[in-house]
Amino acid sequence: xxxxxxxxxxxxxxxxxxxxxxxxxxxxxxxxxxxxxxxxxxxxxxxxxxxxxxxxxxxxxxxxxxxxxxxxxxxxxxxxxxxxxxxxxxxxxxxxxxxxxxxxxxxxxxxxxxxxxxxxxxxxxxxxxxxxxxxxxxxxxxxxxxxxxxxxxxxxxxx
Amino acid sequence: xxxxxxxxxxxxxxxxxxxxxxxxxxxxxxxxxxxxxxxxxxxxxxxxxxxxxxxxxxxxxxxxxxxxxxxxxxxxxxxxxxxxxxxxxxxxxxxxxxxxxxxxxxxxxxxxxxxxxxxxxxxxxxxxxxxxxxxxxxxxxxxxxxxxxxxxxxxxxxx
DNA sequence: CTCCATACCGAACGATCGTTAGGGTATCGA
DNA sequence: TCGATACCCTAACGATCGTTCGGTATGGAG
Numbered sequence: 186x187x188x189x190x191x192x193x194x195x196x197x198x199x200x201x202x203x204x205x206x207x208x209x210x211x212x213x214x215x216x217x218x219x220x221x222x223x224x225x226x227x228x229x230x231x232x233x234x235x236x237x238x239x240x241x242x243x244x245x246x247x248x249x250x251x252x253x254x255x256x257x258x259x260x261x262x263x264x265x266x267x268x269x270x271x272x273x274x275x276x277x278x279x280x281x282x283x284x285x286x287x288x289x290x291x292x293x294x295x296x297x298x299x300x301x302x303x304x305x306x307x308x309x310x311x312x313x314x315x316x317x318x319x320x321x322x323x324x325x326x327x328x329x330x331x332x333x334x335x336x337x338x339x340x341x342x343x344x
Numbered sequence: 345x346x347x348x349x350x351x352x353x354x355x356x357x358x359x360x361x362x363x364x365x366x367x368x369x370x371x372x373x374x375x376x377x378x379x380x381x382x383x384x385x386x387x388x389x390x391x392x393x394x395x396x397x398x399x400x401x402x403x404x405x406x407x408x409x410x411x412x413x414x415x416x417x418x419x420x421x422x423x424x425x426x427x428x429x430x431x432x433x434x435x436x437x438x439x440x441x442x443x444x445x446x447x448x449x450x451x452x453x454x455x456x457x458x459x460x461x462x463x464x465x466x467x468x469x470x471x472x473x474x475x476x477x478x479x480x481x482x483x484x485x486x487x488x489x490x491x492x493x494x495x496x497x498x499x500x501x502x503x
Numbered sequence: 504c505t506c507c508a509t510a511c512c513g514a515a516c517g518a519t520c521g522t523t524a525g526g527g528t529a530t531c532g533a
Numbered sequence: 534t535c536g537a538t539a540c541c542c543t544a545a546c547g548a549t550c551g552t553t554c555g556g557t558a559t560g561g562a563g
Contacts, residue, residue, distance in 0.1 A: 191522080192541045200521060229497070255473075283496075292496045300487040301496055307470035308463050314414075328459035336495025337442075337451045337460055338388070350552080351511045359551065 204252065205264050211253025212271045214242045219278050228286030229334055232305070235282060236326040239309040244322045247313060254310050276306060304333065363415065364423050370412025371430045373401045378437050387445030388493055391464070394441060395485040398468040403481045406472060413469050438464060463492065 197203055218238030222231050243250040257268050280302045286292035292301075308329050316322065356362055377397030381390050402409040416427050439461045445451035467488050475481065 188540095189542060190520085191524095191543075194522070195540060286496070290498050293494075293498050296496055297487050297491055300484075301491050304463070304467050304488060304491055307467040310473075311466035311470045314469075325459075328456050329463060332456055332460050332463055332492070332495075334495055334497050335452075336491075336493055336497075337445070337455050338493050338495075339449050339452050347510095348512055349550085350513075350554090353552070354510060 201261065201264075204256065204260060205268075207249055207252045208257045208260060208268050211242075211246075211249045211257075212268070212275070214246055214249060215239065215253060215275055216271075216278075218242050219275070228282060228289055228291045229330075231282050232286065232334075233327060233330045235279060236305070236309060236330050237323050240312055240316065240322040240326045243309075243313050243316050244318050244320070247316075247318065250313050254313050276302070279305060301333070308333075360420065360423075363411065363419060364427075366408055366411045367416045367419060367427050370401075370405075370408045370416075371427070371434070373405055373408060374398065374412060374434055375430075375437075377401050378434070387441060387448055387450045388489075390441050391445065391493075392486060392489045394438060395464070395468060395489050396482050399471055399475065399481040399485045402468075402472050402475050403477050403479070406475075406477065409472050413472055435461070435465060460492070467492075 197206075215238075218241065219235060221238060222234045226234065243254075253272075257265075257272070260268055280298070283292065283296070283298050283302055283305075287294060287296055287298065316325075356365075374397075377400065378394060380397060381393045385393065402413075412431075416424075416431070419427055439457070442451065442455070442457050442461055442464075446453060446455055446457065475484075
């Protein structure tokens with residue numbers, strides 16, 4: 186922005202405040218993406234929308250997303266605790282989609298839910314390292330979900 | 345190791361050399377994990393073994409794995425190029441397992457291979473951020489693969 | 504015992520970084 | 534018109550970091 190470093194201190198109190206604000210904005214963006222999912226959609230559709238939303242935030246706000254996903258570890262004190270809680274809440278909301286999917290019978294009743302959620306979040310979170318901003322992230326999200334939902338095994342499994 | 349920082353310079357030429365050596369050791373470890381997969385195993389078994397091997401390296405050599413997965417980005421010059429090639433070769437070897445699985449009919453012929461590989465690598469690479477060293481990584485790998493292979497959709501899909 | 508290589512220490516240098524202090528200028532309401 | 538406020542600059546400080554250099558202990562080879 187063409188501003189000298191010293192000038193920043195009329196707007197912030199210190200470096201930590203910057204990290205905190207960016208991390209908070211990240212939390213807002215990712216939660217907002219989940220808020221945009223229609224309540225009456227079917228579970229698998231919700232999961233797909235969640236992946237779309239997550240990847241879209243990563244692509245459109247790469248710096249903010251990087252802080253939310255990675256750099257938040259350098260937060261300290263009560264703000265770190267608050268962030269961790271907010272982040273856990275996000276993961277919880279993702280997990281809720283899977284639970285709902287199982288309860289409504291769209292997902293297998295014997296699904297390893299925690300493994301599935303971890304898989305979902307891994308794909309979503311790792312994306313910040315390779316996602317190209319001008320890529321079609323919606324399509325990518327759909328392809329991820331297609332593999333996750335339908336699996337990889339051949340229709341005719343040879344014993 | 346109780347050694348002063350200046351003393352290091354009798355063993356290395358600079359900070360970059362350290363990064364390079366750790367990154368190289370990471371490459372060796374991850375490739376070695378793939379080398380340990382029996383050639384005559386069935387594709388899905390190979391994929392499972394690959395996930396086991398990857399997670400095991402992450403758990404047992406967390407620092408080395410972190411460099412291989414994340415910090416290699418700070419390499420510069422021809423060594424960076426060499427590392428990127430080695431890393432791409434690793435991803436290629438993972439991809440080969442999936443291609444083999446499709447060709448031998450164990451995986452769906454219409455599988456979105458690149459999405460599947462990316463999903464596999466995302467789960468494997470993101471693990472370094474949360475994996476607890478004393479966890480049973482083999483079991484975790486199996487559960488990941490179970491979801492990936494069999495999918496999440498309920499057996500009876502309600503239209 | 505001498506000699507030499509190996510390994511480590513302690514102190515210092517230069518660069519960078521986060522921060523503070525002091526001063527300058529434009530804007531706006533009283 | 535005046536004063537306050539917002540905004541930005543330059544300069545400097547202290548801390549940290551990567552690196553260099555001279556000195557010192559150890560230990561085996563001749």
